[in-house]
Amino acid sequence: MKFVSAVTTESEVDQAxxxxxxxxxxxxxxxxxxxxxxxxxxxxxxxxxGLQAALQPRLLVGxxxxxxxxxxxxxxxxxxxxxxxxxxxxxxxxxxxLNASGTDWHTLLLNQAEFRRxxxxxxxxxxxxxxxDPFSTPLDDLLEAFNHYYPGIPLVGGIASGGLRPxxxxxxxxxxxxxxxxxxxAFSGQVEIDIVVSxxxxxxxxxxxxxxARQNVIFDLDxxxxxAWLQDLIPxxxxxxxxxxxxxxxxxxxxxxxxxxxxxxxxxIRGVIGIDQENGAIAIGDSVMxxxxxxxxxxxxxxxxxxxxxxxxxQMFRDNPSGGLLFTCNGRGTRMYDRPNxxxxxxxxxxxxxxxxxxxxxxxxxxIGGVNxxxxxxxxxxxxxxxxD
Numbered sequence: 001m002k003f004v005s006a007v008t009t010e011s012e013v014d015q016a017x018x019x020x021x022x023x024x025x026x027x028x029x030x031x032x033x034x035x036x037x038x039x040x041x042x043x044x045x046x047x048x049x050g051l052q053a054a055l056q057p058r059l060l061v062g063x064x065x066x067x068x069x070x071x072x073x074x075x076x077x078x079x080x081x082x083x084x085x086x087x088x089x090x091x092x093x094x095x096x097x098l099n100a101s102g103t104d105w106h107t108l109l110l111n112q113a114e115f116r117r118x119x120x121x122x123x124x125x126x127x128x129x130x131x132x133d134p135f136s137t138p139l140d141d142l143l144e145a146f147n148h149y150y151p152g153i154p155l156v157g158g159i160a161s162g163g164l165r166p167x168x169x170x171x172x173x174x175x176x177x178x179x180x181x182x183x184x185x186a187f188s189g190q191v192e193i194d195i196v197v198s199x200x201x202x203x204x205x206x207x208x209x210x211x212x213a214r215q216n217v218i219f220d221l222d223x224x225x226x227x228a229w230l231q232d233l234i235p236x237x238x239x240x241x242x243x244x245x246x247x248x249x250x251x252x253x254x255x256x257x258x259x260x261x262x263x264x265x266x267x268x269i270r271g272v273i274g275i276d277q278e279n280g281a282i283a284i285g286d287s288v289m290x291x292x293x294x295x296x297x298x299x300x301x302x303x304x305x306x307x308x309x310x311x312x313x314x315q316m317f318r319d320n321p322s323g324g325l326l327f328t329c330n331g332r333g334t335r336m337y338d339r340p341n342x343x344x345x346x347x348x349x350x351x352x353x354x355x356x357x358x359x360x361x362x363x364x365x366x367x368i369g370g371v372n373x374x375x376x377x378x379x380x381x382x383x384x385x386x387x388x389d
Contacts, residue, residue, distance in 0.1 A: 001086070001087065001088055001089075001090070001091075001191070001322040001384065001385070001386040002086070002087045002322060002323075003084055003085065003086045003087075003322045003323025003324075003354075003355040003384065004023075004024050004025060004026070004029075004084070004085050004323075004355050005023075005024075005070060005071050005082070005083065005084040005085070005323065005355035005356055005357050006019070006020050006022075006023025006024045006070075006082075006083055007020075007023070007068070007070035007072075007073070007075070007080060007081065007082045007083070007357075008020050008023070008080065008081050009075065009078060009079060009080045010079070011039070011079040013040070013043050013046055013047060013050070014050075016040075016047070016079075016081055017047060017050040017051060017054065020034075020051065020081060020083050021051070021054045021055060023083075024055060024083060024085045026085075026087075027054070027055050027056050028055070028056050028057070028058070028087075029055065029057045029058070029085035029086055029087050030057070030058045030059065030086055030087055030088045030089065030091065030093060031057065031058070031059050031061075031084075031085070031086040031088060031093055032051065032055060032057035032059070032060045032061075032083060032084075032085050032086075033060075033061055033062055033083065033084050033085075033086075033325060033357055034047075034048075034051065034060065034061075034062035034081065034082070034083045034172075034357075035062050035063065035064075035065050035068045035069075035081070035082045035083070035357060035358065035359035036062065036063070036064050036065065036068070036081050036170075037064070037065060037066070037067060037068055037075070037078070037079055037080045037081065037162065038064050038065065038066060038161075038162025038163065038168075039078075039079040039080075040064070040079065040081065041064050041162070041163070041168070041169075041170055044064065044170045044172060044177060045177050047081070048060065048172050048175070048177060049175075051083075052174075052175070055085065057085065058093070059093050059095060059173075059174065059185070060172070060173070060174055061095060061129075061131070061172065061173045061174075061183065061185055062083075062131070062171075062172055063131045063160040063169065063170065063171040063172070063359070064160055064161075064162050064163065064169050064170045064171075065160065065161050065162050065359035065360055065361070066161040066162040066330045066359075066360045066362075067080070067161075067330065067333065067359065067360040068080045068081065068082035068357075068358070068359045068360070069082055069326050069328065069343075069344055069356070069357065069358035069359060069360070070082045070344075070356070070357065071344070071348065071353070071354060071355055071356040071357075072341075072344065072348065073340070073341050073344060074333055074340060074341050074342070074343065074344050074360075076333050076334060076340075076360070082357040082358065082359065083357055084323055084324075084325065084355055084356060084357035086322070086323055086384065088189075088191060088384070090189055090190030090191065090386070090387065091187060091188070091189040091190060091191040092122060092186075092187075092188045092189040093185060093186070093187060094120065094121060094122060094125075094185065094186040094188070095173045095174070095183065095184070095185050095186075096118060096119045096120060096121075096183065096184050096185075096186070097118075097173065097176065097178065097181065097182075097183045097184075098118055098119070098137075098142070098181055098182045098183070098184070099136070099137075099178070099180055099181025099182070105137075105138050105141070105142075109138070109141050109142065109144075109145045112148075112149050115145055115149055116149055119149075119150075119184070119186070121150065121153075121186040121188075122186060122188040124188045124189070125150070125153055125186045125187065125188045126153070126187050126188055126189075126191065126193055127153065127154055127155070127156065127186070127187040127193050127195075127382070128146065128150070128153060128154070128155040128156070128157075128184055128185070128186055128187075129155070129156055129157045129184055129185045129187070129325070129382070130142075130146075130155055130156075130157035130182055130183075130184040130365055131157050131158065131159075131160060131171050131182060131183055131184065132157070132159050132160065132171075132181070132182035132183075133159070133160050133163075133169045133171060133178075133179065133180055133181060133182065134159045134160070134169070134362050134363065135163075135165070135166040135167075135168070135169070135180075136166065136179075136180035136181055137180075137181055137182045139159065139182075139363065139374050140374055142182065143155065143365065143372050143373065143374055146372055147371055147372055152370065154193075154195055154366075154367040154372065155365055155366075155367065155372040156195060156325070156327060156365055156366050156367075156380050156382045157184070157327055157364075157365040157380075158327035158359060158361030158362075158363065158364050158365060158380070159361050159362040159363035159364075159365075159374075160361075160362065161330050161359070161360055161361055161362040166180075167179045167180070171183050173185075190386070190387040190388075191384055191385070191386070191387055192384070192385040192386065192387050193382060193383070193384060193385075194315070194321070194382070194383040194385070195366060195367060195380070195381070195382050195383075196308075196311045196312060196315075196379075196380070196381040196382075196383070197311070197366035197367065197368055197375070197378060197379075197380050197381075198304070198307045198308040198311045198378065198379045198380075198381075199267075199268075199269045199307065199368075199375065199377070199378045200299055200303055200304030200307045200308065200332075200336075200377060200378065200379070201250055201252065201267075201269045201297040201298065201299045201303060201307070201377075202297060202298060202299075202303045202307075203252060203267070203295045203296070203297050204237065204241065204295075204296050204297065204298055205233050205236075205295070205296055206295070207254070207293050207294070207295045208221040208222050208229070208293070208294055208295065209221070209222055209291065209292075209293055210288055210289070210290055210291065210292045210293070210294060211223060211290065212290060213288040213289060213290055213292075215287055215288075216273075216283050216284055216285065216286060216287055216288060217276075217281050217282070217283045217288075218281060218282050218283075218284065218288055218294070219279065219280075219281045221294070224280075225279065225280025225281065226275075226280060226281060226282040227275055227276075227277070227280035227281070227282065228280050230249075230282075230296075233296075241298060244298045244299070244300050245298065247299070247300065248271055248272070248299070249271075249272045249296060249297075249298070250269050250270065250271050250272065250296070250297040250298065250299055251269070251270050251271075251272055251282075251284045251294050251295070251296060251297065252266075252267025252268070252269050252270075252294060252295045252296075252297045253267060253268050253270065253284075253286060253288065253292060253293075253294050254266060254267055254292065254293040254294065254295075255267065255268060255368055255369035255371060256369055266369065267294075267295065267297070267368075268286070268368050268373050268375070269297055269299075269375070269376075269377075269378075270284045270285040270286040270376075271284065271285045271376065272284055273285050285376070299377060300336075301336050301337045301338065301342065304332065304336060304337075304342070304343075304377075304379075305337075305342065305346055308343060308346045308347070308379060309346055309349075309350065312346070312347065312350040312351065313350070315350055315351050315383070316350055318385075319385070320351060320352065320353065320354055321351065321354050321383035321384055321385050322355075322384050322385055322386065323354060323355040323356060323383075323384050324351075324354055324355070324356045324381060324382060324383040324384065325356065325357060325358055325381070325382050326343070326344070326347070326356055326357070326358025326359075326379065326380070326381050327358060327359065327361050327364045327365065327366070327379070327380040327381075328343050328358060328359075328360060328361065328364065328378070328379040328380070329360065329361060329363075329364055329375070329376055329377045329378055329379070330360040330361060330362060331376065331377045332360070332377060332379065333360055336377070343379050344356075344358075347381065351383070354383070363375065363376060364376070364378045364379070364380045365380065366378065366380035
């Protein structure tokens with residue numbers, strides 16, 4: 001198994017294609033993953049056709065993005081294309097497209113037989129990769145369908161970014177270029193896959209039990225209104241943490257019911273999006289049920305870096321992966337760190353010289369506690385090795 005990655009910041013299409021072809025070198029990869037900055041939105045077909053003609057990949061897949069990532073740098077706010085080519089002779093790669101053509105999303109997602117027919121994944125599937133358009137795809141419901149119909153199979157990926165309105169994003173698989181729906185890839189066969197999901201948050205205070213909630217609104221935590229707890233607890237924060245609170249308060253919802261000791265990796269993180277001053281309720285960016293456990297969290301650049309470093313520690317005791325793909329939030333990068341290359345510098349420090357391509361997503365997909373979620377402000381990294389490694 002071999003991977004090669006390349007990146008170009010050439011703004012002319014022909015020059016950009018030539019630069020990528022030169023960087024990737026050998027033709028005939030089994031997989032070519034390409035992430036294209038939104039500057040090239042209207043010439044995606046030309047780029048796809050040029051790369052297919054020059055490199056002759058067995059499978060080409062990718063999307064447009066607000067910014068792209070190479071193995072050495074994160075490129076924001078300028079024309080750029082990042083690509084990773086993989087020669088995976090012992091792996092089986094099975095692409096699929098999901099949209100509501102011929103039916104509606106509700107019917108598709110509730111019909112297990114039709115959903116599995118459209119995905120058509122091999123029985124020994126090890127991993128799904130999914131790229132979706134945020135304006136035309138019910139992403140939370142789509143992930144719920146994958147969790148229900150393909151339980152235990154991890155799913156990684158990201159939501160195309162850069163487009164500010166419907167039909168503003170472009171996704172492609174081989175010669176099919178679409179602007180709505182989602183596309184994906186099932187990996188099976190002789191390949192070893194590691195997934196790192198770094199949410200970049202740290203818990204504060206203690207866990208609370210949700211006594212009363214409806215949809216995404218929490219009315220009662222341990223017998224009191226959430227706002228009452230916050231009013232009592234915020235003065236206990238350090239001056240530094242009170243400063244971080246100005247950037248937003250987050251809620252971690254425990255994934256496993258009844259778990260007594262909770263820490264990083266045991267929560268799915270969601271933002272607090274509203275507070276009702278009259279009844280003290282809080283609204284978060286997710287549904288909540290009575291009896292669930294939550295804990296408040298803070299997020300900052302230092303925590304994000306520490307969390308990613310901690311999640312990467314096991315990789316330091318293994319041979320380098322053949323290659324990887326990175327899906328990171330468009331709220332990270334220089335929006336989070338006070339320097340460029342915040343995430344990729346941490347990754348390369350722990351996984352030296354691994355060929356890699358990635359992009360800044362409008363939402364990142366990755367498993368936490370064996371369940372696939374759509375995240376925000378998160379970095380999802382998938383690493384590939386030969387099965388006999």
